[in-house]
Amino acid sequence: MAKELLKVTDLKQYFPIKGGMLGRTVNNVQAVDGVTFTVHEGETVSIVGESGCGKSTTGRAILRLDEPTGGQVEFDGEDLLALNNRQMRKKRKDLQIIFQDPYASINPRQTVRQVLEEALEIQNVVPKAERAAKIAELMETVGLGAHQADRFPHEFSGGQRQRIGIARALSVDPKLIIADEAVSALDVSIQAQVINLMKKLQRDFSLTYLFISHDLGVVRHISDRVIVMYLGKIVEIGDKTSIFDNPQHPYTKALLSAIPVPDPDIETKKERIILQGDVPSPINPPAGCRFHTRCPFATDRCKTEVPELRTEEHMKEGHQGACHYIKEIQAGTHEAKY
Template structure:
C-alpha cells in the first residue's frame, strides 16, 4: 500500500512545547526551556512510528504533548480528523479512550494499593467501555492476551516482576480499546531478554488488534526491531525522518550516522567505525543559532551556525525520506563516515 493510500491517524503540525523558567520575588518568567520546537509529522493507521534520540531531545515531551498531559505551547494535533488542542478538558478525557500511553517505569505507573483486577476495572469504569456485568470477564481476557494468567488477577503490583508489571501496563492501555498507543521508553527499564518478550508481545497485539504505535526510545537496536518509520530528534528538532530500511542503510544526517555507529555489531569480519561526538548536548534554554547540531558536528560551516536547515528530501533517496542538513549531499555515504 502506498503512502497516499494509507489513512492518516495522527497529524502533528508545528508543535511547540516551551516550559517557563520563573524566578525573582514576583515569580516572573525569565526564560523558557524549548523542549519541543516546531516539529511536524504524521502517523498512518496500523504502523509503528518511532522517535529516537538522546536524553533531553524532546521525544517523551512530544508524546506527553500529543496526549495533553502537558498542554502544548502552540501547534496542532489532529487525531482521526479531530483537533485535540481545541477540545475542552472534559472532551479530551473522553477522547483518551482512543489514545493510551505505556510509561517507562511499570512500577511507578501502577497503583500499589490496587490489585491487577482493580487497576483494569478502574480504567474501564472511567471510560465506560463495557456494561458492568461484562467487565470481570474482560479483565481475564486482557490478562490472557498479555501473557498473564487469570489466577494473577487479585495480586498486587509488588508481587510481579518488572516484565510482568509492564504487561499489566499494556493490559491497562488495551482495556479501553484504543486506536493509538504511545509507548514511552516502554522497555528501557527491563532486562534485555525481557525486552525482547515485551517487544514481541507488542508486535503480536498490533497484528491481532490493528493497533497503531508511537514508540519512543533512545535505543536504536530496539527501534530497528519494532519500527516501520523512524524520526530522529536532536534538541527539540526533527533532524531526519525515513522508513526503517532507508534510515539504517542510507542515513543522511551526521547525528543519525553517529547514533547508528554506536549500535553493537555481531559481525566480527566487518570493521565498524565508531563516530564519537565531541562536547555535550547544548542547553534547551539557549539552543545554538542556526543548526542545533553545529556545535558538535565535524562538518559545520558558517551557514550551519547562522541558518536553520529545513527538512528536505535528499538526492537519490526515496519519497518520505527527509533530513535537515545543509551539507548532506557532500557528506553522504551509505557507510559510516571515518571522522
C-alpha cells in the same frame, strides 16, 4: 496508503523558567520546537534520540498531559487541542500511553483487577456484568494467567508489570498507543518477550504505535518509520531501512555508529564517529542548526541558517533530513573536520 490517524503540525512545547526578584519568566526550555509528522493507521512510528531531545515531551504534548505551547495535533480528523477537558478525557480512550516504569504508573495498593476495572469504568466501554470476563480475557491476551488478577503489583516481576501496563492500555480498545520507553527498563530476555507481545497485539487488534525509545536496536525491530530528534527538532525522518541503512544526517550517522554491536569482528573493523562535547542546553539552544556545535561537517552557514527538512535526489520518497550539506556529504565533496 492507510489513512492518517495522527497529524502533528509545528508542535511546540516550552517550559518557562522563573527567576529574578519577582519570579517572572526569564527564559524558556525549548523542549520541543516545531515538530511536524504524521502517523498512519496500523503503522509503528518511532521517535528516537538522546536524553533532552524532546521525544518524551512530544508524546506527552500529543496527549495533552502537558499543555503544548503551540502547534496542532489532529487525531482521527479532530483537533485535539480544541477539545475542552471533558471532551479530552473521553478522547483518551482512543489514545493510551504506556510508561517506562510500570511500577510507578500503577497504584501499588490496588490489585490488578482493581486497576483494570477502574480503567474500564472510567471509559465505560464494557457493561458492568461483562467486566470480570473482559479482565480475564485481557490477562490472557497479555500472557498472564486470569488467576493472577487478584494480586498486587509488587507480586509481579518487571516484565509482568509491563504486561499489566499494556493490559490497562488495551482495556479501552484504543486506536493509538504511545509507548514511552516502554521496554527500556527490562532485561534483554524479558524485553524480547514484551516486544514480541506488542507486535502480536498490533496485528491482532490493528493498533497504531508511537514508539518513543533511545534504543535503536529495539526501534529497528518494531518500527515502520523512524523520526530522529535532536534538541527539540526533527533532524531526520524516513522509513526504517532508509534511516538505518542509508542515514543522511550527520547526527543520525554518529548515533548509529556509536552503538556497540555484539560482534567483535564488526566492532574492530567499524569506523566509529565519536561526537565531541555534550548536548547543549535546551534553554539557549545554538542558533542555526542546533547540531552545529558537535557536528564534524559544520560551517559558518550552519551557525546562522536553520536547515529545513528536505528530500534530495538520491533519497527515497518520504525520507527527509535537516542538514544543509546532505548532497555534498553524499557526493564526498564536503569533508569532515575530524
